[in-house]
Every structure is written in structure tokens, then in C-alpha cells.
Amino acid sequence: MALSDTTEIHQFPCLDDNYGVLLHDTESGTTIAIDVPHAGAYEQALQDTGWTLTHILITHHHWDHVQGLGELKKKTGATVIGPERSRQKIAGMDRTVEDGDDVLCGPYEVKAIATPGHTLDQISWHIPSIGVAHTGDTLFSLGCGRVFEGDKEMMWSSLSKLLRLLPDETVIYAGHEYTEANARFSLTIEPDNPALQARAREVADLRAAGKPTLPTTMAAEKAANPFLRAGEPSVAKALGMEGKSATEIFTEIRTRKDNA
Ligand SMILES: [Zn+2]
Incomplete structure (x- = not known):
């Protein structure tokens, strides 16, 4: 750190x-x-x-x-x-x-x-x-x-x-320990992202041990957090939204989470 x-x-x-x-x-x-x-x-x-x-x-x-x-x-x-x-x-x-x-x-x-x-x-x-x-x-x-x-x-x-x-x-x-539920949702957006898969495993282990998943780092979030990755071509592809703007892709991800 x-x-x-x-x-x-x-x-x-x-x-x-x-x-x-x-x-x-x-x-x-x-x-x-x-x-x-x-x-x-x-x-x-x-x-x-x-x-x-x-x-x-x-x-x-x-x-x-x-x-x-x-x-x-x-x-x-x-x-x-x-x-x-x-x-x-x-x-x-x-x-x-x-x-x-x-x-x-x-x-x-x-x-x-x-x-x-x-x-x-x-x-x-x-x-x-x-x-x-x-x-x-x-x-x-x-x-x-x-x-x-x-x-x-x-x-x-x-x-x-x-x-x-x-x-x-x-x-x-950050304000809340929401990471475990966030990991489950994030995997529905980018199931093949290895950084996300690794973070999800880490989070499951931490929570099983009663430990916090925060703090995190910008680097870790940039690699695994789909809400920060709305501008990444791989996320557009995973959602079948190639060519759409980052704002449109973020809106889609946030809407899916709201309805999850
Ligand atoms: Zn609030």
C-alpha cells in the first residue's frame, strides 16, 4: 500500500x-x-x-x-x-x-x-x-x-x-460491504474476465473468513469492475453492444443491476 x-x-x-x-x-x-x-x-x-x-x-x-x-x-x-x-x-x-x-x-x-x-x-x-x-x-x-x-x-x-x-x-x-453480491452480478456481465474471476474467488474467501473486501485499488477495479469498464471493447462485446457508447453500455449495466 x-x-x-x-x-x-x-x-x-x-x-x-x-x-x-x-x-x-x-x-x-x-x-x-x-x-x-x-x-x-x-x-x-x-x-x-x-x-x-x-x-x-x-x-x-x-x-x-x-x-x-x-x-x-x-x-x-x-x-x-x-x-x-x-x-x-x-x-x-x-x-x-x-x-x-x-x-x-x-x-x-x-x-x-x-x-x-x-x-x-x-x-x-x-x-x-x-x-x-x-x-x-x-x-x-x-x-x-x-x-x-x-x-x-x-x-x-x-x-x-x-x-x-x-x-x-x-x-x-467506500461506504459499504457489498462486494460479494456485486461479484455475483459482475460475473453475469463479464463471465470470461480472468481478473474478475480471480477477484470473485478472493472475495468469497475473505467473506467466508469474516474479513472485509475493502479497501480495494483503482488498478483492481479497472481490471474487474464492469461499471468502470463500460468503455472497454471487451464489455461491449460481452453484452452484444459493439459500437455503442460507454454511456449507453454503462446505462445497460446499471439497469440490469437495478433489476437483478
Ligand atoms: Zn448513500
């Missing part, structure tokens, strides 16, 4: 299938939480690690990402940064960001990448200096978020943006 020598990351399950993530710099003591599905789970994680929370980054307004925010902020006094688009929806934000904004959290320069589609406010957070990103409910391992507020074209444009902006070695955290 491309983590710097002083960064430690703690990921832990919250609610049914959400993840909490704490990112900590051992030198400065900076500790960043990404989303707060459950305040108690975060308090426990902070106790387990001995870290003191300094910042909370929010990816989007959905309940299962912010419902613990008020309580955790009250208990820790951490600075809360989230999407400007949800200024009215998310209580307790100290600072808001729009696409392309940079925020400093201790030694970390964190980039806000607007990736609307699942929701209109969705922000993916990227820390280039340590090669880590959190893609919220936009990009999952072997999947992408359901399109609730935007449209499928918007979601494809957001995923394309991540393809452009996140280097292959970027370590990807």
Missing part, C-alpha cells in the same frame, strides 16, 4: 453493511473520520486505537452516512467538512466544499472530487500524498452506487472522472 510511514488507517463495520474509517497521522496526531454511520461505533474505534478525532469528512447526506455526526461532533469537537450542496441538509458542518476544493486536515491535503449520481451532493475524498481515496457510495468494489438523485449518464461521468483523477495504485475505501 502506498501509505506514508506515519499514516495508519482503521476500518470497522457499522450498522448492517456500512464501514467507518479512521485515518491517523502518528506524527501530528491528526485523526480523520470519513462519514459517521454510528457514533457509538466510532467512539469504540477511537477508544480501541487511542486516537483523538480532529476532523470529520462527509461524503453525502444519506442517513446511514451522517446519523452519528451530531453526537460524535459534540463528544470530540472535531471539525466537520462536507458538501456545499447539502449545506441545508446536514447539520453541524463547519466548512463545505465544492468540486476541486482542497482542504487541509493537519498534514493532509485532501481533495474534494464531486461525483454526483447516487446523490447530487456526493463528494469523493482523495489524499494524493498517501495514495488513498474514499469514494462514498459512488464507486464500490465490483460495483457502483444505485442512482437515486442524478441519472445514469451523470453517474458514468462521475466514474469516468475517478478513472481520470485516481492513479492505479490509489487505495480505495
Whole structure:
């Protein structure tokens, strides 16, 4: 992993299938939480690690990402940064960001990448200096978020943006442990993709052992995730959609997943 020598990351399950993530710099003591599905789970994680929370980054307004925010902020006094688009929806934000904004959290320069589609406010957070990103409910391992507020074209444009902006070695955290079901679906799209077959086996082994399948990497997702591969000729061929645009192919894949 491309983590710097002083960064430690703690990921832990919250609610049914959400993840909490704490990112900590051992030198400065900076500790960043990404989303707060459950305040108690975060308090426990902070106790387990001995870290003191300094910042909370929010990816989007959905309940299962912010419902613990008020309580955790009250208990820790951490600075809360989230999407400007949800200024009215998310209580307790100290600072808001729009696409392309940079925020400093201790030694970390964190980039806000607007990736609307699942929701209109969705922000993916990227820390280039340590090669880590959190893609919220936009990009999952072997999947992408359901399109609730935007449209499928918007979601494809957001995923394309991540393809452009996140280097292959970027370590990807995301909001949910959906990978096993995503793997089953992905194999219906590209059954002959060896990278997908290998990842599906790995995921089955990890889940059987009770282990998380996240984080993943951009390289792994580019090789196996059909939602990111909508522009690949092999996917067009597998779907019998040669000559169609990546947007059309993404729309077909997302529609099939919605109906699966
Ligand atoms: Zn969501």
C-alpha cells in the first residue's frame, strides 16, 4: 500500500453493511473520520486505537452516512467538512466544499472530487500524498452506487472522472460491504474476465473468513469492475453492444443491476 510511514488507517463495520474509517497521522496526531454511520461505533474505534478525532469528512447526506455526526461532533469537537450542496441538509458542518476544493486536515491535503449520481451532493475524498481515496457510495468494489438523485449518464461521468483523477495504485475505501453480491452480478456481465474471476474467488474467501473486501485499488477495479469498464471493447462485446457508447453500455449495466 502506498501509505506514508506515519499514516495508519482503521476500518470497522457499522450498522448492517456500512464501514467507518479512521485515518491517523502518528506524527501530528491528526485523526480523520470519513462519514459517521454510528457514533457509538466510532467512539469504540477511537477508544480501541487511542486516537483523538480532529476532523470529520462527509461524503453525502444519506442517513446511514451522517446519523452519528451530531453526537460524535459534540463528544470530540472535531471539525466537520462536507458538501456545499447539502449545506441545508446536514447539520453541524463547519466548512463545505465544492468540486476541486482542497482542504487541509493537519498534514493532509485532501481533495474534494464531486461525483454526483447516487446523490447530487456526493463528494469523493482523495489524499494524493498517501495514495488513498474514499469514494462514498459512488464507486464500490465490483460495483457502483444505485442512482437515486442524478441519472445514469451523470453517474458514468462521475466514474469516468475517478478513472481520470485516481492513479492505479490509489487505495480505495467506500461506504459499504457489498462486494460479494456485486461479484455475483459482475460475473453475469463479464463471465470470461480472468481478473474478475480471480477477484470473485478472493472475495468469497475473505467473506467466508469474516474479513472485509475493502479497501480495494483503482488498478483492481479497472481490471474487474464492469461499471468502470463500460468503455472497454471487451464489455461491449460481452453484452452484444459493439459500437455503442460507454454511456449507453454503462446505462445497460446499471439497469440490469437495478433489476437483478
Ligand atoms: Zn448513500
